[in-house]
Amino acid sequence: MAYNLTVSPDFAPDHISGWYFFNTWLQRQLDVGVHLELYDCFEKQRSDIRDNKIDMIYANPYDASMLVRELGFKAIARPQERPDETVIAVSAESTISSVEELQAGITVATTDDPDVHTMGMIMLEPADLDGSNVTTKEVDTYVIVAKNLLNGNADVGFFLKDAYDELSDLIKGQMKVLVSSQISVVHHSLLVGPTMQEFIPRLEERLFSMHEDEKGKGVLQSMNLEEWEPMTEEETEFMIDLIDTLVIE
Amino acid sequence: MSDQDTGESREVTISYHDGTSRAATVVDREVPYPDGKLIVSRTDPNGIITHANQAFIDMSGYTRDELIGVNHYILRHPDMPSVAFAGLWETIEAGKKWHGYVKNLRKDGSYYWVKATVIPNIRNGKLVGYTSVRRKPSRSKIKASEELYATLM
């Protein structure tokens, strides 16, 4: 029987092949069949998770609550120094230089990435902006968010900071950052479902030393990760509590 | 910075719910909330601080050692009406999420406004403490809170 691994749909498109390498590496370490199932939207992935089709996931922090508290998943690892931070940017030509100058009625370009969208909306609150007085334009990728700013189809854009940093200098040069979050304790994590709990000890042993051998290191690099760090149950619960305080009722 | 800030200082005695009190210097000067940050703390079920993040330490003006193990009312500002906190405790003790605008007192006597959310931390069905996460409030919400709280004193 093969297990199913999936990855939060907000992974950077450049690193898709890295996740396939990781899947191959995983099967060798565990000596079982693992199938990698990728999704291009959160909704379809969530419905498959709820239908018990997923055994292991590299999840968006926003989904950790459902996975851990409702479905019995256990977070075992997080990537070292890869917190999920959010950037709000405008066109370089915009007269706006701080969030507080933004006015009701603006258009926000955003993606379906739930943690970035939530943090972005929180960082607009100091300007008395919320879902009732901004128009949100949801697009597929951060490159498209940037394009919407550059061609004037949106006033502000929400970006995952890592994705913003990876945009070309040509694009970045035409934008300016109004605010960048500094939360540091909200991040993606690798979670194991109830069907795979027996593999956790072996998995932990292999994951945390993965960066020490050539092959493992190469796989990590192709995923744009440095190394895996252990995550305790309490760290996971803390992160979930924190996200819980951020979501609107 | 609030328009009404005078920079003046006054000596006050702050009395807490548990019958204790302390003398404090209160300075009429606002310290702006840092952009992009969340101020995070956790307490045990009695409101004793068990965790504070760096933004909390920076904004409160206390060291981590001065914060851990003391009652969260160390930040209580005399301009905050006690009914606001009665509402907070009633809500979280009922297991629900609370939010509100809070004026906090720094160690140096100046103040900062936050939009706070407090939630109960439940582990294996048991209450183990509370987490509070604060974010930057808008000027209009601060002004409305100043006006409202003045009527509740």
Ligand SMILES: Cc1cc2nc3c(=O)[nH]c(=O)nc-3n(C[C@H](O)[C@H](O)[C@H](O)COP(=O)(O)O)c2cc1C
């Ligand atoms: C998690 C948590 C965070 C709190 N944060 C604050 C705070 O930032 N400032 C504050 O004045 N009170 C805060 N309180 C409320 C205090 O416990 C206390 O009720 C308040 O300072 C008023 O003091 P009193 O109840 O003794 O009158 C917090 C309580 C909890 C449980």
